[in-house]
Amino acid sequence: MRNPSREAGPPDLTTPEGFGRFYEEHVDAVLGFVTRRVCDPHVAADLTADVFLAAMGSAGGYRPDRGVPVAWLFGIARNVLSGHARGLARESGALARLSGRRLLDEEDVAALEERIDAERAFRAVAERHAALSEPLRAALDLVVVDGLTPAEAAQALGVTTTTVRVRLHRARRALRATGSAPLPTPEPHLEVVR
Numbered sequence: 154m155r156n157p158s159r160e161a162g163p164p165d166l167t168t169p170e171g172f173g174r175f176y177e178e179h180v181d182a183v184l185g186f187v188t189r190r191v192c193d194p195h196v197a198a199d200l201t202a203d204v205f206l207a208a209m210g211s212a213g214g215y216r217p218d219r220g221v222p223v224a225w226l227f228g229i230a231r232n233v234l235s236g237h238a239r240g241l242a243r244e245s246g247a248l249a250r251l252s253g254r255r256l257l258d259e260e261d262v263a264a265l266e267e268r269i270d271a272e273r274a275f276r277a278v279a280e281r282h283a284a285l286s287e288p289l290r291a292a293l294d295l296v297v298v299d300g301l302t303p304a305e306a307a308q309a310l311g312v313t314t315t316t317v318r319v320r321l322h323r324a325r326r327a328l329r330a331t332g333s334a335p336l337p338t339p340e341p342h343l344e345v346v347r
C-alpha cells in the first residue's frame with residue numbers, strides 16, 4: 154500500500170470524488186496538526202474544515218516540486234491557525250475595551266433622553282433663529298447670547314437703544330409665532346441714567 158502523504162502531483166480537488174479521496178487521505182494528519190495547537194474540539198473541527206476549504210480555493214497553486222500534499226496542507230493549516238489567533242486577539246481586545254464601560258441604568262437612560270430632547274428643541278430654535286432677518290438676529294444675539302444690555306447692544310450696532318428694544322421685541326414675537334418657547338430673557342441690567 155502506498156503512503157498517501159508521499160504522493161506526487163497536484164491534488165485533484167476539482168471533482169467531488171477527487172476532493173473526497175484527498176480529504177479522506179489527509180484529514181487525520183490535518184486534524185492531528187490542529188488538535189496539537191487547539192484545545193476546544195469544536196474549534197478544532199471548524200479549523201480543520203477551514204483548512205480544506207482553503208485548500209480547495211488554492212489547489213491551482215499547489216507545486217509538487219515544493220513538497221508533498223500533506224506539507225502543503227500543513228502550510229495552509231498554519232495560515233488558518235494564525236488567522237484564528239488574530240481573530241481571538243481582536244475579539245479579546247474588543248472585550249477588554251468594552252469591559253471598562255458600564256452599562257446604562259434607568260437613571261442614565263432618562264438623563265440621556267432628556268438631553269436628546271433638549272438638543273432637539275435647541276436645533277428647532279436654532280433653525281427659527283437662522284430664519285430671522287439679520288438686524289433682528291444681531292440684536293437678539295448681543296442681548297440674549299452675549300449678555301449685553303440693550304444700550305450696549307445699541308452702541309455695538311450703531312443704532313438707538315429704542316431700535317434695539319424694538320428689534321428684540323420683534324425677534325421674540327417671530328420666534329413665538331413659529332411655535333417656539335420664548336427665549337430666556339437675560340437678567341435685567343440696571344442702566345445708569347446720567
